[in-house]
Amino acid sequence: MDFIPKLPLADWIEAIVDWMATNLEGLFDGISDVIEAVVGFFSGLFLLPHPLLFIVIIGILAYLVGKWRLTLFTVIGFLLIDNLGYWQETMNTLGLVITSGLISIVFGIPIGIWSAYSKTAHRIISPLLDFMQTMPAFVYLLPAVTFFSLGVVPGVIASVIFAIPPTIRLTYLGIKQVSGELAEAADAFGSTSWQKLIKVELPLAMPTMMAGINQTIMLSLSMVVIASMIGAQGIGATVYRAVTQLKIGQGFEAGLAVVVLAIVLDRFTQNLFKSNKGRG
Amino acid sequence: MGNEILKVNRLSKLFGPGAEQGIQLLEQGYTKERLAKEKNIMVGVNRVSLSINEGEIFVIMGLSGSGKSTLVRMLNRLIEPTSGEVLIHGQDLRKMNKSQLREVRRKTISMVFQKFALFPHRTVLENVEYGLEVQKVNKAERREKAQKSLELVGLKSWEHVLPDQLSGGMQQRVGLARALANDPEILLMDEAFSALDPLIRRDMQDELLELQEKMKKTIVFITHDLDEALRIGDRIALMKDGELVQIGTPEEMLTQPADRYVERFIEDVDLSKVLTASRVMRRPETVTLDRGPRVALQLMRERGISNLFVIDRAKRLLGVITAEDASQALKTGASLRDILIEDGPKVPPETLLNELFEVTSSAKVPLAVVDEQERLLGVIVRGAVLGALAGEVDNKEVSEHGLHS
Numbered sequence: 001m002d003f004i005p006k007l008p009l010a011d012w013i014e015a016i017v018d019w020m021a022t023n024l025e026g027l028f029d030g031i032s033d034v035i036e037a038v039v040g041f042f043s044g045l046f047l048l049p050h051p052l053l054f055i056v057i058i059g060i061l062a063y064l065v066g067k068w069r070l071t072l073f074t075v076i077g078f079l080l081i082d083n084l085g086y087w088q089e090t091m092n093t094l095g096l097v098i099t100s101g102l103i104s105i106v107f108g109i110p111i112g113i114w115s116a117y118s119k120t121a122h123r124i125i126s127p128l129l130d131f132m133q134t135m136p137a138f139v140y141l142l143p144a145v146t147f148f149s150l151g152v153v154p155g156v157i158a159s160v161i162f163a164i165p166p167t168i169r170l171t172y173l174g175i176k177q178v179s180g181e182l183a184e185a186a187d188a189f190g191s192t193s194w195q196k197l198i199k200v201e202l203p204l205a206m207p208t209m210m211a212g213i214n215q216t217i218m219l220s221l222s223m224v225v226i227a228s229m230i231g232a233q234g235i236g237a238t239v240y241r242a243v244t245q246l247k248i249g250q251g252f253e254a255g256l257a258v259v260v261l262a263i264v265l266d267r268f269t270q271n272l273f274k275s276n277k278g279r280g
Numbered sequence: 281m282g283n284e285i286l287k288v289n290r291l292s293k294l295f296g297p298g299a300e301q302g303i304q305l306l307e308q309g310y311t312k313e314r315l316a317k318e319k320n321i322m323v324g325v326n327r328v329s330l331s332i333n334e335g336e337i338f339v340i341m342g343l344s345g346s347g348k349s350t351l352v353r354m355l356n357r358l359i360e361p362t363s364g365e366v367l368i369h370g371q372d373l374r375k376m377n378k379s380q381l382r383e384v385r386r387k388t389i390s391m392v393f394q395k396f397a398l399f400p401h402r403t404v405l406e407n408v409e410y411g412l413e414v415q416k417v418n419k420a421e422r423r424e425k426a427q428k429s430l431e432l433v434g435l436k437s438w439e440h441v442l443p444d445q446l447s448g449g450m451q452q453r454v455g456l457a458r459a460l461a462n463d464p465e466i467l468l469m470d471e472a473f474s475a476l477d478p479l480i481r482r483d484m485q486d487e488l489l490e491l492q493e494k495m496k497k498t499i500v501f502i503t504h505d506l507d508e509a510l511r512i513g514d515r516i517a518l519m520k521d522g523e524l525v526q527i528g529t530p531e532e533m534l535t536q537p538a539d540r541y542v543e544r545f546i547e548d549v550d551l552s553k554v555l556t557a558s559r560v561m562r563r564p565e566t567v568t569l570d571r572g573p574r575v576a577l578q579l580m581r582e583r584g585i586s587n588l589f590v591i592d593r594a595k596r597l598l599g600v601i602t603a604e605d606a607s608q609a610l611k612t613g614a615s616l617r618d619i620l621i622e623d624g625p626k627v628p629p630e631t632l633l634n635e636l637f638e639v640t641s642s643a644k645v646p647l648a649v650v651d652e653q654e655r656l657l658g659v660i661v662r663g664a665v666l667g668a669l670a671g672e673v674d675n676k677e678v679s680e681h682g683l684h685s
Contacts (some may be wrong), residue, residue: 184358185397189411189462190386199413203401 021146028147035099035153043095043233051082062264066271073267077260086235086257093224093234094261096152100159100220105213108164112171112209113197122172129165137162137223141230155227163220170212174205214269221262235261285498286332286355286466291364293350293522296321303363312521324350326522327364334465337492337499339513341506347522348502352468355500356389357381368466386415390459394471396451398443404430404454405439411462422461429461430454432491449480456488460495469501473508485512506545510534510554518542530554550634551669557636558629560668561649561658566591569598569616573609576601576616587645589656590620597656600624600645626650629657636665 021028046054055078062074081090115122140161144154178201186196202209228236235257242251294302294315302321306312312323325347332338342348353359355366357373366373368388376384390411398407406413408429412422430436433453443451452472459467473481489512492499503509509516510530517527518541526538534554537543566589567576576588586603598620605619625639626648640647640662647660 179395179397181393181395181397182399184353185391185393185399186410187358188356188385188389188391188468189414189458190382190384191414192382195414199410200399204399 017143017146024147031157032148032153035103035156036151038102039095039099039152039156041095042098043092046091046094047088051078051087055079055082058264062268066267070264070267070271074264077264081257081260084253084257086238086254089233089235089238089254090257090261093221093236093258096156096159096224096227096232096234097217097221097261097265100156100163100224101213101217103156103160104164104167104216104220107160108167108212108216109171109209111164112168112212113175113202115168116172116175125168129168132161133165137226138229141227145230150231152232154230155224155232158227158230159220159223162223163216166212166215166219167209168212170215171205171209174208174212175201177208178204210269210272214266217265217269218262221258221265225258283334284331285334285369286500287365287367287370288328288330288332288351288355289365289367290327290329291325291351291354291366292327292362293324293347293354293359294321294362295324299362323522325354325361328519328522328524330517330524330527332498332500334498335496336514337501337512339501339503339509339516340519341503341509341513341516342519343504345521346519348504348519349470350522351519352470352500352502355466355468356385356391358391386411386462388464389466389468390462390464391468391470392452392455392459392472395475396443396448396455398451398454398458400443403440403442404435404446407443407454408458408461410458415462425463426457426461429457432460433457433487447480448476449484452476452484453487456491460497465498467497467499469499471502471504474503474505481508488512506549507553510549518545531556531559552634552637553632555633555668556629557627557631557633557647557649557660558657560633560636560664561629561660562664564589564648564656564659566656567601567616568592569620571616573606573614573616573619577603577606577610580606589648589659590616591656594653595655597626597648597650597654598622600648602645621645624648627660628652633665633668636660640665 049057055075058078059071059075062071081087111125115125137158140158141154144158148154148157182200182204183196186200191199224232224234225236225239228234228238228240231237235254238254239251239258242248242254292303292306294300296302297320299321302310302315302319302323305315305319305321306323306326312326315321315323328347328351330338340348340351350359354361355373357366361374364374368384373381373384399410402410405423405426408426409422412425417425427436427439430439433456435450435453435457438446438450438454443454446454452475455472473484476484485508488499501509501512510533513530515527515529516533518525518533520541526533526542528536531554533542534546534549534551537546565579565583565585565587567579569590569592580586580588580603587600588603588606589600590598592598599622601616601619601621605621606616609615609619624645625643627636627639627650629649629651631649636647640660648656649658649660651657
């Protein structure tokens with residue numbers, strides 16, 4: 001293979017990234033401002049009430065979506081986080097996760113619908129998603145930093161890229177799974193494409209889509225923790241610091257806070273879909 | 281039968297690359313096998329033409345793979361035809377744009393599906409409302425129409441239940457109610473009862489016929505079940521390999537099969553459930569009341585029979601007299617009126633043979649076939665019923681009698 005010189009792929013990528021960083025600066029700044037505002041809004045919202053009040057509220061919500069077992073776990077878990085002194089960091093992380101989760105949903109669902117409707121779109125999007133999911137997540141951090149500098153924003157961007165595929169894929173799958181006869185019935189009664197989507201396909205795809213959203217939220221949590229390496233605030237930063245300073249006990253405590261947050265987020269999104277189904 | 285409402289003109293559906301070109305090749309005399317082999321084009325429906333009249337139940341019958349489901353889906357363009365015309369009230373469905381087609385689907389043609397295709401996330405009522413909802417009919421009005429439609433199929437008290445909670449038969453009633461809620465002129469029923477078990481299927485067929493009495497819709501009914509076709513069809517089109525083999529009334533299919541394929545198809549049919557009294561009746565020997573017993577006896581002797589129907593001037597049946605009574609009357613000087621048996625058995629001409637067995641076996645006098653005005657159309661003797669079942673139906677003789685009476 002020596003007669004073929006090494007392809008300068010790395011150089012090309014860097015050239016593209018550089019070009020984008022200089023020429024699309026305005027765009028990136030705009031995106032940056034929006035994301036920062038959203039993250040700030042959520043983190044601020046979660047930190048607004050006293051931790052105990054917040055725990056009461058979240059406990060009530062837990063009871064509404066998942067009855068008392070989830071309530072018990074949520075309340076005890078959050079009390080523990082507060083007790084260990086990671087409240088602010090955890091709330092920052094929650095703000096990041098909610099933001100990147102929301103962005104993933106807002107973009108992921110339409111893209112999923114689009115790829116369900118257009119074979120060409122699906123053919124392009126599908127390998128792109130494979131790429132996004134298998135590329136080591138750290139790799140996204142670097143261009144994200146180039147475009148958005150250090151801080152919260154590149155963390156959110158990287159999490160969105162990393163976490164959006166399940167929402168897209170499962171939205172696509174959910175719509176594709178609607179039986180042919182049901183789609184035919186919608187057509188046969190003279191639905192417009194929009195009516196068919198809203199009244200038949202999306203409601204039927206909902207359980208599958210919710211599974212995708214659940215995955216997206218879990219993935220964005222894991223990415224948000226990693227994103228602390230590039231300066232995203234939150235519990236991830238605590239873990240990262242503890243690791244670099246070899247503080248095993250602190251690392252474990254902060255890690256535990258991540259686990260509690262993960263389990264609560266997971267059960268919330270799962271139960272949300274179950275109660276949806278029950279209502280029919 | 282009424283006016284033509286739906287006309288299909290050389291309608292075809294070909295699958296595969298270059299399907300358009302395939303039509304031309306078919307016209308040039310390519311066989312389907314050759315098209316499949318050389319061009320990789322499959323022929324789903326091959327230049328089918330038919331004409332469906334207002335208010336009839338038109339059954340399209342065929343085994344699976346015969347193209348009947350494809351054909352019915354081209355009637356509302358759920359499947360785009362490759363060539364040909366679908367004319368509804370003379371308007372070509374294929375020339376319509378999306379919104380015109382939608383209008384037709386909303387107002388003129390509804391469909392009932394094999395596996396019901398009810399929306400599982402909507403209640404029974406919401407399912408039935410669907411067709412009106414997409415038309416943006418206001419809530420009160422569509423609710424009222426949907427309720428009326430549900431009442432028609434006997435599911436009034438099930439409005440707020442989800443479809444999953446109903447049995448198959450009930451689910452299909454919902455499917456039927458949903459199709460009727462738009463008050464369409466044409467109802468497409470794609471194997472609508474095939475997923476139901478036989479007893480329920482029978483009930484649904486009866487109910488459909490009953491509903492049809494009231495509604496007089498035009499129904500295009502797809503089935504693979506010959507018994508079903510014969511029971512409900514006013515006319516039947518038999519399909520094989522995407523082509524039309526024969527169109528006719530159930531009786532025509534049975535008595536004059538177009539070819540060996542149709543013959544084989546109908547071989548196992550229980551004729552007693554298909555043939556009607558009008559098919560096996562003979563020309564009645566009659567006398568009017570103003571004649572005396574002597575004339576009556578003379579007539580019977582000439583014809584070699586032992587009974588005579590008595591009719592009035594308008595051919596209305598008054599009763600029957602027997603040779604025995606007549607010769608008795610001759611001795612005592614009684615009139616025909618004195619010996620008239622007025623409560624002899626009589627049936628309408630559309631009575632099925634299997635219902636005739638009971639009547640003929642218990643009756644002492646021959647069975648009279650009368651129309652709604654009590655006019656005598658024909659007579660059924662016991663042997664004729666059995667003869668017909670054994671396949672001895674002489675078409676010419678019967679139709680002649682039909683005309684004369």
